[in-house]
Amino acid sequence: MNSLAKIDEIFIRPMHQEDLHDVMLIENASFPSPWPRNLFIRELGNPISDLFVAMSSGRAGDLVLGYIVCWLVAGDVHIHNVAVHPHFRRGGIASALLEYVLSYYQQRGAQTIYLEVREQNRPAQELYKKFQFHPVGLRHRYYSDTEEDAIVMQRPIV
Ligand SMILES: CC(C)(COP(=O)(O)OP(=O)(O)OC[C@H]1O[C@@H](n2cnc3c(N)ncnc32)[C@H](O)[C@@H]1OP(=O)(O)O)[C@@H](O)C(=O)NCCC(=O)NCCS
Structure with missing residues (x-):
């Protein structure tokens, strides 16, 4: 995957199957138990699932950033x-994705947004705190790979 010294502008659009090569590189670099490609393919066909990519246009073409x-x-x-x-x-980039989905689902009348985050995943917890998510529960040993607990975080969509 190419890297850019500086990202000037990003745009967000629905994910397509053609994005999965880049998506899988990010997924494999990001998680101890990455989703397999066929799980993304299943989600792309799941009517309750929305998948978005943050993109940048570069000299080598569009690049999936997240x-x-x-x-x-x-x-x-x-x-x-x-x-x-x-x-x-x-x-x-994650902030832009979160802002996008908050606005997307607000327009669709959604009430709340929630997620699970690994107890040890400080960067993600900081990100969610910045977006006014707050902890509402703990799922004991939710992640079987590391036996970590999951913190459940939630916020209203206003
Ligand atoms: C968590 C993750 C998605 C954040 O993406 P990102 O594009 O770097 O996040 P942003 O640049 O939008 O950061 C927004 C805020 O999050 C917090 N944050 C992000 N990374 C952080 C870090 N490494 N340490 C502390 N706070 C961090 C900061 O509050 C930051 O605001 P600031 O830069 O003004 O201080 C990214 O680190 C990632 O892909 N991690 C691996 C996958 C993962 O853990 N996903 C979440 C699963 S629940």
């Missing part, structure tokens, strides 16, 4: 996956 996967069920949004390419972290 992505988010959410479900909308009975007015509640569940963030199932979010990751940013390691070269481009701390550049506001």
